Amino acid sequence: MVPHLVTALTGPINELEQRVLDSMPAIERWFRLEWMEHTPPFYSSVDVRNAGFKLAPVDTNLFPNGWNHLTPEMLPLAVQAAMAAIEKICPEARNLLVIPENNVANTGYLASLAQLQRIFHMAGLNVRLGSIDPAIKKTTVMTLPDGDSITLEPVIRGKRRLGVKDFDPCTILLNTDLSAGVPGILEEIYEQYVLPPLHAGWTTRRKSTHFKCYEEVAKRMGKLLGIDPWLINPLFEKCGEVNLAQGVGMECLSSQVDVLLGKIRRKYKEYGIKEKPFVVVKTDNGTHGMGILTVRDAKELPALSLNAKEQAGGARGAQAPHDILIQEGVLTKERMNDAVAEPVVYMMDRYVVGGFYRIHAGRGIDEDLSAPGADFVPLAFEHSTHLPQPGVRPGASAPNRFYMYGVVGRLAMLAASYELEATDPEAEVYD
Structure with missing residues (x-):
């Protein structure tokens, strides 16, 4: 069962879906020309x-x-994209x-690694999992709940190359952000491809x-x-050097929350939207232990600051x-x-290879769903309906809706x- 939309089959989102379907040839040509000029990330999810x-x-x-959440029907797409x-x-x-995260105790993540290994094996490669976790000192077999x-x-680090015992890879695939x-062991590798590049990690990257x-x-x-590009674009503002627990940078945060809420209110008024606008506050790189905060009014920030201070145990x-x-x-x-x-939406190279729904019974429609208690439901498309179906009314076809999601996913991939x-440190800079 594909999760269904509870909005009516009218309004902006269905008009957008119709525009996207009617413009499919132009959209695909546009992406094709973009990929002639730009290199897509090796893989990505949105x-x-x-x-x-x-x-x-x-x-x-x-x-x-989350590769383990892709259905078996989606695997051929992922394998073809991996080959490309x-x-x-x-x-x-x-x-x-493949170099995974350290401390791989999460069985869901282990299942994702197993699926990733399977995809590249089917793409014609010998695949090994090499850990840089200091706790992994010898070959370690980890059993998954399904028996896999x-x-x-x-x-093992050589002078200029990485590998594992009796295995010298052409390419290093990072699955750690x-x-x-x-870590020093990943630096100054000149004879192998490291993908994604090191500057794709949160050490360098900024949202x-x-x-x-x-x-x-x-x-x-x-x-x-x-x-209107607002229909596919989340507005944003940025603040430097904020610490809720210490009350540092609160003036900037408060003013920027006000500014952004004002912009959203104007858009809601323009489109006759009755919902109460809100903003999401999060760190610009990674999470650093800070959760994602939902704010509807800048006046809420002092209470959030106090709560953060309590969570930090008051330790300045x-x-x-x-x-x-x-x-x-x-x-x-x-x-x-x-x-x-x-x-x-899951992508490899420039291709959408599948996706799933993240669901959370304990969260509201205005809250972050990527939290403990989240579950994952594969997109249950029939074999014959992976492709969009022009002529079907908007909102009635899961493949049509997912095609629209794929367009937005690929836009985010192009932005990446x-x-x-x-942000490439090796790129030449011209005046």
Whole structure:
């Protein structure tokens, strides 16, 4: 069963779906030309929110770790995309080394690694999992609940190459977001491809840079479709050096929350939207232990600051100040039974390879669903309906709706390619 939309089959989101379907040839040509000029991230996933009146990405992950949620029917797409991605980088590739997160105790993540290994194995590669976790000192077999297992091996660092015992890979695939920094063992590797590049990790990456790039591509897509780009773009503001627990940077945060809420109110008035606007406050890089906060009024911030101080145990300086992203809150009107849901689009190279719904029975339509208690429901498409079906009324066809989600997902992926180009430390700088 595909989660169904509880909004009526009229209004902006269905008009948007119709525009997207009617413009399919132009959209695909536009993406094709973009990929002639820009290199897509090796793989990515995008959290999309459908408010019924707008559709926008709220997070783009360059180290996706939910591959186990893709259905068997989606695997051929992922395998073909993996083949295309590898051929572009290292056509003669034989061996691939995947480097996972440290402390891999989560069985869901282990299942994702097993699926990723399976995809690249079917793409014609020998695949091993090499751990840089200091706790993994010898080959370690980890059994999954379904009886499957994965084998983690300690990484061996040579002068210029990485590998594991008796295994010399052409390509190193990172499945760790480097939020704790770039470990020395991954630096100065010159004879192998490291994907995604190190500057795709949270040590370098900033959400504000990504959404600035997304704003640019959304404007261009809006022009192509003849729509207001706001319908596919979450507005945002940024504040530097904020620490809720210490009360640092609260003046900037308060003023920027006010500014953004004002912009959203004007848009809601323009479209006759009766919902109460809200913003989402989160760190600009990674999470750093700070949850995602929903704010409807800047007056709420002192209470949030007090709560953060209590959570930090009142220990001054327990957490350093961080740059903060204030993002337009996008409701989700998708549901699976009684649980709130949001689609997650998975991509490899420039291709959409599948997706699933993240659902959370304990969260509201204006809250972050990526939290403890979340569940995942695969997109249950029939074999014959992966492709969009022109002529079907908007909102009535799951493939049509997912095609629209895929367009927004690919826009976010294109924004990520712009972002990686802009932050590449080895790129030549011209005046």
